[in-house]
Amino acid sequence: MASCKIPGEQGRTFTNWASTFTCKPELYFEPTTTEEIIQIVNEARRLSKRVKVCGYGHSPSDIACTDGYMIDMRRFNQLINIDEKNCTVKVQSGCLLKDLIDDVLEPHGMAMQNIASISDVTIAGVICTGTHGTGANYGILSTQVLEIELITAAGEEVTCSHTENTDLFRAACCSLGALGVITAVTLQCEPAFKLHQRQQPCTLDEVLDNLDEHISSSEHFVLYWMPHTESVIMCRNDRTNEQVSDVSSWFWNTFVGYHCFQFAYWLSSFFPSSVGFINRTFFYLLFSKPLERINISRNLFNFAKGFPQYVTDWAIPREQTPTVLRELRTWLRENPNEAAHFCIEVRFCQGDNIMISPAYGRDTCFINIIVYRPYGKLIPYANYWAAYENIVKRVGGRPHWAKAHQETGKELADLYPEWDKFCEIRQKMDPQGMFLNEYLERVLCMDNGATGNA
Ligand SMILES: Cc1cc2nc3c(=O)[nH]c(=O)nc-3n(C[C@H](O)[C@H](O)[C@H](O)COP(=O)(O)OP(=O)(O)OC[C@H]3O[C@@H](n4cnc5c(N)ncnc54)[C@H](O)[C@@H]3O)c2cc1C
Structure with missing residues (x-):
């Protein structure tokens, strides 16, 4: 197997925005192409390394921390497609909401239906953590998502949506980053208001x-x-x-x-x-x-x-x-x-x-x-x-998954009727646990130390 051509940086320290959690990834990557991400994932699998993807590091918890490989998605942030007629937009997953809204949607007379109280967060970070705004008739921000593309632990590209791989889609719309590297997101928007x-x-x-x-x-x-x-x-x-x-x-x-x-x-x-x-x-x-x-x-x-x-x-x-x-x-x-x-x-x-x-x-x-x-x-x-x-x-x-809490899988499992199904999907997508970190082991871990119902 070809070794990873994209060089990872050693000695980098990751600290979240609030400076409440910090970690030292073994290698730190800032890919700009899907091929680079696949290479990193393949290399990590070959060497049995763990991989954590980070967005803009704004989660107040340790959800984005790792001592394995860290993939920072900030430079993976391009517009892929915008459809004014249907008011949809497809972007690379590291796109910041503020760049999406100000530089892409607004010039096209479009807006997101509802957002949280900050916009310097990536679209994938928002989706992974169940980020929400307010409005009794509006769901969390992930409910605006039409399609997600991700790269699995096997280095394969998978697409899921309301009509394709539907269970995976319902898991990927709030995945804590545990299912793979999200590379692209399509959103339903609305005319600017x-x-x-x-x-x-x-x-x-x-x-x-x-x-x-x-x-x-x-x-x-x-x-x-x-x-x-x-x-x-x-x-x-x-x-x-x-x-x-x-x-x-x-x-x-x-x-x-x-x-x-x-x-x-x-x-x-x-x-x-x-x-x-x-x-x-x-x-x-x-x-x-x-x-x-x-x-x-x-x-x-x-x-x-x-x-x-x-x-x-x-x-x-x-x-x-x-x-x-x-x-x-x-x-x-x-x-x-x-x-x-x-x-x-x-x-x-x-x-x-x-x-x-x-x-x-x-x-x-x-x-x-x-x-x-x-x-x-x-x-x-x-x-x-x-x-x-x-x-x-x-x-x-x-x-809230992004915010500081000490709950474990033992307490959480009963709160979510489809918890076991999520854990099964996670196990299938990532049998070796490449995308786990301490936070995920804690929240997905059951009594016997196994993650989910694996
Ligand atoms: C000041 C402040 C205000 C906030 N306001 C709100 C609010 O109003 N409402 C609310 O609900 N939340 C709020 N949050 C929380 C925030 O929305 C979330 O923490 C969000 O996840 C941050 O996005 P990020 O890009 O920084 O993600 P990160 O913190 O970098 O990552 C979060 C998770 O997403 C995963 N991830 C990121 N990118 C990818 C990818 N491409 N593929 C796979 N996994 C990925 C990471 O692995 C990690 O598990 C606030 C946070 C702050 C600091």
Whole structure:
């Protein structure tokens, strides 16, 4: 067998965006062609090496880490085909959403139906982790996918879609990178649109008492709750034909805002009981008045990343949202010194049939909690995490795959009706476990140490 012609780099360190996980791959590759990827995979198989593909390294967990071969897909990012008539686009898998939206879709008068709160992530990274935005009638981002091409551990190219290799497709739409190297993705888009955003301050109880009504009052409803306070911001985004009138940008978009925010939380690390006061002050300064604005969709779906943070985001059955948020509020009242930073982001998604999607089979609410690391300072978050996880697990919560969680296959298997089927497909696609890493061994591992039901 011919040896790998594309040179791998030694001594490279991979660190995720939030600097919460780091690893030293044995060899690091940045391929630009499918042939190069096949060569790397063939070489890895010949030498019994493990392979991990990474997108833009924005997952807050160790999902993209490896000490084997790392294939960085950032340079594998070209447009393959755009079809204006049917509003579809096919791109190489390392394409960043922001490049796809700004440089490809927008000039063709197209847009993605719904996106997450950031766009500097690759299309494959988004698909692999079940990334979501908000909107009760919109699924996770993978539900916009029409076709996926991947390279298996055997070095073979496989295509799957709603009509071809359909089970593989339902697995590949949220695969954690465990099925092979995704090389191309075809997406259903829609004509470019503007959003009318309305932000309205109110109290948590006001929203929870009529939650279904609020959710259905908008195409993309999201709730931002200031922990340790009763204050929330209801944010509605709806399609409009009105002219752009963006009156303000988020405070932390600005240099001063970014540092005020960071400095306040840094200071609070010496006086933990001040977090509630800080959250209340931010709310008063920034959100206590209703706000309306109109802009192109990406500008309002996305907002600034802020600074490095610990986050966890669990998917619960939508009808459990009031119970969970009220229980969390009770816990926060009893623990005023816990660093619960703003905001708790509450989003809604339609259920789907993607095998291990967090929204599988049920309309879902995602609740994202956050603890920042101001100026890199580690602020204790374990108690807050444990309390939150206890609450969501009691109602069948499923963790966001990209975000930090410690669940293992033992706990996860029962939460997904098609778990065994996913594991069978994974075993068939990758019998030697080439695409596994520590994270995947943990989440796919059953009692007997075997991965899935293999
Ligand atoms: C500030 C911030 C905001 C965020 N906001 C949201 C949000 O609003 N909603 C939400 O749901 N998530 C959100 N996320 C999480 C984010 O969407 C996911 O972590 C996403 O996976 C990151 O994409 P990436 O390209 O960086 O992938 P990476 O982190 O590099 O990789 C993620 C996974 O995808 C696999 N993978 C990547 N490319 C390929 C490929 N070509 N073939 C096979 N496997 C591949 C990797 O192996 C890994 O398992 C946020 C993250 C951050 C840091």
